[in-house]
Amino acid sequence: MRKNHYHEEMLSVEDARKKILENFSILSTEKKLLLDSLGQILAENIIAKFPIPPLDNSAMDGYAVVSSDTIDATNNQPSKLKVIGSVPAGSVPTKKIKSGQSMRIMTGAPIPKGADAVIPFEETDEKTRNNLDYIGCNSEVKKGDNIRLSGEDVLKGEEILSSGVLIKDAHVGVIASLGKSKINVIKKPVISIISTGDEILEPGEKIKPGKIYNSNAYSIASMVTSNGGIPNIIGTASDSEESLNMLLDMAYNSDLIVTSAGVSKGDYDVVKDVLFKRGKIKLWSVRMRPAKPLAFGVLDINGKSIPHLGLPGNPVSAMIAFEQFGIPAIKVMLGKKDILKSSFKIIIDDEIINYDNRRVYARAIVFKGEDGKLHAKLTGNQSSGVLTSMSKANALAICTEDREKINIGEEINAIFLDDIDDLFF
Amino acid sequence: MRKNHYHEEMLSVEDARKKILENFSILSTEKKLLLDSLGQILAENIIAKFPIPPLDNSAMDGYAVVSSDTIDATNNQPSKLKVIGSVPAGSVPTKKIKSGQSMRIMTGAPIPKGADAVIPFEETDEKTRNNLDYIGCNSEVKKGDNIRLSGEDVLKGEEILSSGVLIKDAHVGVIASLGKSKINVIKKPVISIISTGDEILEPGEKIKPGKIYNSNAYSIASMVTSNGGIPNIIGTASDSEESLNMLLDMAYNSDLIVTSAGVSKGDYDVVKDVLFKRGKIKLWSVRMRPAKPLAFGVLDINGKSIPHLGLPGNPVSAMIAFEQFGIPAIKVMLGKKDILKSSFKIIIDDEIINYDNRRVYARAIVFKGEDGKLHAKLTGNQSSGVLTSMSKANALAICTEDREKINIGEEINAIFLDDIDDLFF
Numbered sequence A, B: 001m002r003k004n005h006y007h008e009e010m011l012s013v014e015d016a017r018k019k020i021l022e023n024f025s026i027l028s029t030e031k032k033l034l035l036d037s038l039g040q041i042l043a044e045n046i047i048a049k050f051p052i053p054p055l056d057n058s059a060m061d062g063y064a065v066v067s068s069d070t071i072d073a074t075n076n077q078p079s080k081l082k083v084i085g086s087v088p089a090g091s092v093p094t095k096k097i098k099s100g101q102s103m104r105i106m107t108g109a110p111i112p113k114g115a116d117a118v119i120p121f122e123e124t125d126e127k128t129r130n131n132l133d134y135i136g137c138n139s140e141v142k143k144g145d146n147i148r149l150s151g152e153d154v155l156k157g158e159e160i161l162s163s164g165v166l167i168k169d170a171h172v173g174v175i176a177s178l179g180k181s182k183i184n185v186i187k188k189p190v191i192s193i194i195s196t197g198d199e200i201l202e203p204g205e206k207i208k209p210g211k212i213y214n215s216n217a218y219s220i221a222s223m224v225t226s227n228g229g230i231p232n233i234i235g236t237a238s239d240s241e242e243s244l245n246m247l248l249d250m251a252y253n254s255d256l257i258v259t260s261a262g263v264s265k266g267d268y269d270v271v272k273d274v275l276f277k278r279g280k281i282k283l284w285s286v287r288m289r290p291a292k293p294l295a296f297g298v299l300d301i302n303g304k305s306i307p308h309l310g311l312p313g314n315p316v317s318a319m320i321a322f323e324q325f326g327i328p329a330i331k332v333m334l335g336k337k338d339i340l341k342s343s344f345k346i347i348i349d350d351e352i353i354n355y356d357n358r359r360v361y362a363r364a365i366v367f368k369g370e371d372g373k374l375h376a377k378l379t380g381n382q383s384s385g386v387l388t389s390m391s392k393a394n395a396l397a398i399c400t401e402d403r404e405k406i407n408i409g410e411e412i413n414a415i416f417l418d419d420i421d422d423l424f425f
Helices: A013-021 A169-177 A216-226 A241-249 A269-278 A315-334 A387-392 B013-021 B169-177 B216-226 B241-249 B269-278 B315-334 B388-392
Strands: A029-033 A062-065 A079-087 A101-105 A117-120 A134-137 A159-161 A182-186 A190-196 A230-237 A256-260 A279-286 A293-301 A304-311 A343-348 A359-368 A374-378 A395-399 A411-416 B029-033 B062-065 B079-087 B101-105 B117-120 B134-137 B159-161 B182-186 B190-196 B230-237 B256-260 B279-286 B293-301 B304-311 B343-348 B359-368 B374-378 B395-399 B411-416
Touching: A013 A279, A013 A293, A013 A315, A062 A079, A062 A134, A159 A169, A159 B388, A169 B216, A169 B315, A169 B388, A190 A216, A190 A241, A216 A230, A216 A256, A216 A315, A216 B169, A230 A241, A241 A269, A241 A293, A256 A293, A256 A315, A269 A279, A269 A293, A269 A304, A279 A304, A293 A315, A304 A315, A315 A359, A315 A387, A315 B169, A343 A359, A343 A395, A359 A387, A359 A411, A374 A395, A387 B159, A387 B169, B013 B279, B013 B293, B013 B315, B062 B079, B062 B134, B159 B169, B190 B216, B190 B241, B216 B230, B216 B256, B216 B315, B230 B241, B241 B269, B241 B293, B256 B293, B256 B315, B269 B279, B269 B293, B269 B304, B279 B304, B293 B315, B304 B315, B315 B359, B315 B388, B343 B359, B343 B395, B359 B388, B359 B411, B374 B395
Parallel strands: A079 A101, A190 A230, A190 A256, A256 A304, A343 A374, B079 B101, B190 B230, B190 B256, B256 B304, B343 B374
Antiparallel strands: A029 A182, A062 A101, A062 A117, A079 A134, A279 A293, A293 A304, A343 A411, A359 A374, A359 A395, A395 A411, B029 B182, B062 B101, B062 B117, B079 B134, B279 B293, B293 B304, B343 B411, B359 B374, B359 B395, B395 B411
C-alpha cells in the first residue's frame, strides 16, 4: 500500500516561510473602476492634470467685493454696494466688478474678475432688506478674505499619490476629484482550494457514519477573502489519483493552489504521488505545533507552473499553517509592504507545555488585565482537531522551540488574529 | 431667490448623533450562503446536532491496539500483533479487535471496537519489515493514547455560537464543520448616495471651466463599503426640484439616503425645499469644524419612510460628518456592538487653533515618537476643501470646544481613521 517514504527535513518556521515566499512575486496590474479598487495597491502615479480648485473661488456664501470698498464698514455705517448679478456654483462669471459693485456668490463658485474678497451673508444686511439691487456690508474684509486660491489643494502636475499606495476611502475621493474613473492596480491573487479525503462531506449534505464535514475549505476561503485574495473552492478529491488530477486541472487559472490533508506521514500515497508526478514538490516537517506536516512546491497544471501549498488536514493546523505561510504569500502577490504580522508582549495566565522542541502556537484570548497590561488565557483544549479553540481565540501565544514550559505569569510574544484596537484604549 | 431661513440650533456632536441614531435600529435577517456571511452579524444560535468528532477516532497514523498488549514493549522486545485489517478515514470499521490483534488506522478514522489506544507508525517496526500481516510495537501505549474522544471538541446539543457574534474566518470553519451551508445573518444596509449641484462633473467626463469633479459620492461610497454597508450611487441632481425628486424616487430601496451639498446657509433653496416637502427634515448647525452644516430627517419615498443624512458639500466636511454620523448609523443597522470609535491620547506636534468654540477635528498623521509615545503632526492645509489633507491622515486630532488653542507638546485625544496595529509594536 505504501510505496515510499519521502525524506523529511525539519525546518524552522522562518526557513520554511523563506523557501515558500521565494516562489512568489507581485502580480501584474489590471485597470479597474475606481470604486472597485478600494483596498488594492495602486500601480500608477496619480498626477494632477489641472489644479484643485481649478479657479479662485468663494469659501463662503456671500458677496464678491472689492475689499477697499469695505474699509471702516460697521453695522451702523455699512458700505453700500450695487449688486450687478450672481454667481452660482458651476458657472463662470462673465461680468467684471468695479469699485462700488458686488456680485452675490455661492461657496465654490469662481470669483468674478475685479473682486478680491468675499463678504459672508452674515456680515451683510441681506436678511433685513427687500431691495436686493444694493447690499450693505457691515464689516471690513481684507484682500483675499474668504477666497480659496486656485491650486490651494493641488497644483497642476503635482504627484498626488504614488504607485504602491494601499487605496483607502479618502484616496478614492482624491482620485475622483482629479477626474479619473479607472486606475491601474495590482491584481488580486486567485487562490484555488482543494480538499482531499474519502471521509469529507460538504456542508448541507446529510451526515453519514464515519464522515466529517469539510471545514478547511471554508475557513481557508474566509482567510483568503479577509486578506484581499479571491478564493476559488474547487471541491473535494476522493483518495484516487484520477479525482485529484481532475480537480487540479480545474485550478489552471489560479495564482496559488491550496490543498488540505494528504501530507502527513502515513497518509494515503495518492496525494503525494500526484503532487510528485505533476511538479517539483517538497514535503517538509516544520518545527511547529500545530501544523508540523507541510507540503510546498510548484505544480505543472496544463503546462503552467503554479505554486502549491499542502496544508495538514486538521482544522486548526490548516488555519495556523495558512496564517504562517499562505497569507504572507498573498501579501507578496498583492504588493503589500508589511508581509508579516508584528508580535507583541503578553502576560500568560495559563501554562503552555512544549514536549518536543517545536514552536507552539497556542490559541489564546488576549485581554487587558486589572494591572493595565495585556494578559492571555488559552482557549481550552489545544488539540489540533478542536476548531472551537481557534474560533474563540483572538491571538496565538508563542512558546519558542527552546522552552519546555511557559509558566503562569511569564511575559511572552503573541500574534493577533483579530483587530486589536480596543485593547489599547 | 431665497424664500426662507430655517431656524438653526447649534448642537454638540453628541446631541446631533443622539438625535440621528434614535432613527435607526438593527435591520432584519436574511439567509445567506455560509461563505458570503463573513463579516456580518450572526442572527441565530448555532447548536451542534451531533458531537465533534462524531466518533472516537485516531489522532495519529498508526495501529489501533489493545493497550494491555503493549506492556513492557521496547525496540529489543517488541510486542508482535496480528494485523487484521485497516481503517481508512471515512469508513466505519466492522471488525472487532481482540487481544493480540491490531488494525492499521489513519488519522481521523474511527477506532474499531475492542481497541483502546493507537500506536503511531514511528513506534512500530512498520518501515523495516515486509510482512505486514504482523506488526511489532516498540513501546508501550496506555489506554486512551492517541485517541480523540467523540464530543471532545463539541458536545451534541451544545450552543457553539450565539446570535450577535461578528462572523470571522474561524467561525465560518466551525459552522461548516457542523454541516450548515446557510445561516441567518443581519442584512447589510443599503446606503443610497446622491450628489447635488450644477457644478458637478463625474470622473471620466471632460473637464469644463467652473465645474469640479464629484468626489463625495466616491469617498462616501468607499466609507460605506469599508464599514460593511452596500453603497448605491444614484447620481448627481442638478439644482432643480424635478431633478432631485427623480433621484430621490430611485432611492426607494435603501436604508439610508445620503445627499451631499445643499445644506449650508445661502445654498440654493431647491435642495431644502425638496427635503422639507418630502418629509420631516431638520437642518442643524453642529458645533464642529469642519462639517458645521448638517441635515437629518426622515423622507417619504413613495410612501416609505427612509432616514436622510444631508452632508456638507466640502469634501473633507462630508467625510468627517459621515465618519461621525453616518458610520455609527451603519453600525447600528448592522447590529454591531461598538458603535463609536474609541479615542486615544497623542502628543500634538503642531498647534491647533480654534477661533469659534467648535470642536475641531484636525487631520493628522499619528506616529511613534523617539520617546516611545504616540505623536501627531497635522497634514498641512486644514481647509475643508482640501481633500489631500484627509487622504494623508491616519487620525483626527481633537481640539475641544472649550479650548482656543492647543499648544505644541500637549496631550490630547484623537480618533484613528486607519488600522493602528503597527503603532503599538
